[in-house]
Amino acid sequence: MTIADKPPGQRIWDISPLVSPQSPIFPGDEPYALRWTARLSPACPVNLSALTMSPHVGAHADAPLHYAADGASAAEVDLDAYLGPCRVIHALGCGPLIQIEHLQHAVGAGLPARVLVRCNEKAKEVWDPDFSAYAPATVAWLAAQGVRLIGLDTPSVDPADSKSLDSHQQLRTLDLRVLENLVLDDVPEGDYELIALPLKLAGACASPVRAVLRKL
Template sequence: MSTSAQDHRRIWDISPSVSPDSPIFPGDEPYALRWTAQLAADCPVNLSAITLSPHVGAHADAPLHYANGAASVGELDLAPYLGPCRVIHAIDCGPLIHINHLQHAAQALPARVLVRCCTKASETWQPEFSAFAPETVAWLAQQGVRLIGLDTPSVDPASSKSLDSHQQLLRLNLRVLENLVLDEVAEGDYELIALPLKLSGACASPVRAILRAF
């Protein structure tokens, strides 16, 4: 494929907007923006400052999020976040994504799998959402998958205290993307680009996640 053709491949933006109204886990720091400088006769620029939990919007969890002493997001290899990806639909699958929800699209899986659980991604905090069953995470790793993602707030249920699926990610050295928006994305294979920021010591990073047609 020529460079010119590559430049015209369709792009799906699979990141939600980040705003003060973004749904967040209870206790997370919401997004807020303030102006530290504004254009005026004695000021040549507008300058803003932001505060937010790195788990607001589409984001990549680091192992540090669920294990003391594990890698922070700034230390992670970027390779899992860039490359061939399969989107699999498990819409309205219930509280947990089980292996049988994915098997219809599991032949020759690429190293990245995103699961669409929602007809439409929620724009408000809803404590009931689809998450991964731990055995599904393990099964995907057995298929050679190195990154998983979904269009809900977490790979574990909101009520979980043991975070079994996060612990599977840790044990299997998998990476994860959460809070994606897959509303307009058909099942199939794409190129994923969802690079986390190099945030020193942080437990997660926002990403501007996109899919691109091959």
């Protein structure tokens, strides 16, 4: 059965970009690379590969360790925030920062514990430092609504040239979790189930995720 054949209630939206050597990354970060350590042959029954990459390539969950010296690593975070009811909100044309007013139209009677914001008309396939990020006040406002995880379809919750990482520091202060580099191009505004579990990577500052949405 293909996605097109599934009843609407069963559809899965894959909101993770392809990870490849061409994946856009922050300048200086480690790109994705794959090498073969064994290949199928009369003397070998399997193909085996080895990967090198930053855990921030593609769709990923920042661990608190990324922005706090004493923060939890990817292996230590609670998983509850990465699984459950979620609202996708469109903020197309929001400019450099996602402000509270860009989200208020989708609040309704309240927000679920997870909010993902679409800023891009189309996912970027090359590095572009002029991406939309969260205003720190918006992060605080979402936390005040009971939100425990925020996400977006750009590389970071802070602008590319930020040195103070004010929105990341709001995540630390308010104990929120975050997903970055999502692909929300084809996802209508509305409520879904989010599944985006980080890997149990010892000591890692982030983890890749295969993020998906299912319609509630």
